[in-house]
Amino acid sequence: MLFDLFRSFGVNLDLALEARELVRGKTGQEIPGVRVDRERFEHGEVTIVHIIEKAAETIMGKPVGTYITIEAPVLRENHPAAHHEVSQILARQLERFVAHIPEYGNILLVGLGNWRATPDALGPKVIEMSLVTRHLYNYAPQELKGGMRSVSALAPGVLGLTGIETAEIIKGVVEKIRPELIIAIDSLAARSVTRICTTIQIADTGISPGSGIGNRRAGINQESMGVPVIAIGVPTVVHAAVISQDTINAYLEQLQTTPVNAGFNPALARRAIEKVLEPFGGNLTVTPKEIDALIATTAKVIAGAVSLALHPGLTEDDYSYYLH
Template sequence: MQLTGRTDMAAEFVKGKNGIRCESYELYGEKITEILVSEKETALFNRPCGRYFTVDSTDVPYADGQIHALCTVLNKLLPEGKCLVTGLGNPSVASDSLGWRAAGRVLATSHFIESMHNADGIGNVSVIRTDVSANSGIDSVFHAIFCAEKIKADYIVAIDSLACSEPERLCRSIQVTDTGITPGSTTGNRNRLDRAAAGIPVIAVGVPTTMEYESDNDRFFVTRYDIDAEISRYAHIISCALNRSLCPSLSYSDISMLMNYS
């Protein structure tokens, strides 16, 4: 049994490649790696060009540090305007339920934001959670684009589980990119949720929750034994960071109270 090398993590697929613009620094106890894949390098890696940020944690992650570091990264990439947060994945599979569980804790404000007298610092946010096509018969990319068009969103934030090829990254890294995402790529889906498809920027946020192995010509995915706890923890970290970035006028205690209330 051996790893296939399949990965969604930019920090892995550009590893050891010369000429790649890569910068690493520490922030709130987390290691931040910023990678820029140019149009010229897109063909080399067979990956879309754009900016990739990775937030790497130690063996004992510190949630507050991860939240603060992720907020800083999000603030570098999130555009202005109306946001559609989209939770991707399969809610029935623990390792693929990150998008669903994180989006379920993001504060939706669009239904009352326009009637507020002073909405400064409160983002215009809508939230949906799509299901995999095997359950719904509808590609989640089409679902997200349709909703974004109907509500006239200015950009999409898509949350999903990812795959990695380095065991130390499993449930220990967060990747944020402005290149979009291909939901269900492990099952052969090729429809991308990105600016080209949606007509608006798509920011993808994900955590590697599985690794692909091969044995006797069979391929399968493995995950951590405590994946339920890890998914719960990262759903909290991602949703909290998004809430703080999208609604900066709310205090940490306000966000915590509203998240628990919802």
């Protein structure tokens, strides 16, 4: 039923973990061509979904590749020590994608999203807090120490602000500075409100900005950019249709022993949801009222992790020195 709901409302699942859960919920079996690894840490869990075969790509709606998901509900709490641990876990996972880049390799960070809309401002916020060094390589090499890569950063905005496709802006920069790797950070859409700003996904397949809310833009991936693209994303919104369906399901679970449940019609429920969302063209997303604080926390965690992974020779004191 959920699978049909997502399809009818055009809801795309940005998280590979959720796509797998949805398909498994429909079939009750593991998806052929998919392998899953898990690892627990004190404040959460790391799940790695490997989509290995093309057949699995079709079923999952995700390109062949590796999708690492860090689930840490503690990110929604005021717990700096735990946030630091999550940042270190994220850095270790990122290292597997950047280990092949030499010490003096050139890496481009891209913060996708609209800095004027808080739920979509994660990418630009991460860029604000990231350690960039390309200018030091070019103009102040004496300030560098060992274990620092050449890192540049870009927050290209969105089509509605610039009038230019985001992918076009990034492509122009890539052609000019010729990075060996792009790391793109973006806000995502989830199917569960519990994953808002508690889940971080890393994917080696690139990203399609806006796909989770039905606003698909040109893809940013190795095919379009000519260099590998690592995508880091955090869910910041949930589609209202999904919340409505979950609410109906939860209500019916309380009525399982009554005649009301026996007469439930999924198609009728979808029509009711469509009517509620009609003023918004069926595309309404929901975010919590504290989203500004949650974005600030997750941006800090991601920026710290990216800097740790890209500059392994730096200590935390060094990071503070170079950032300022």
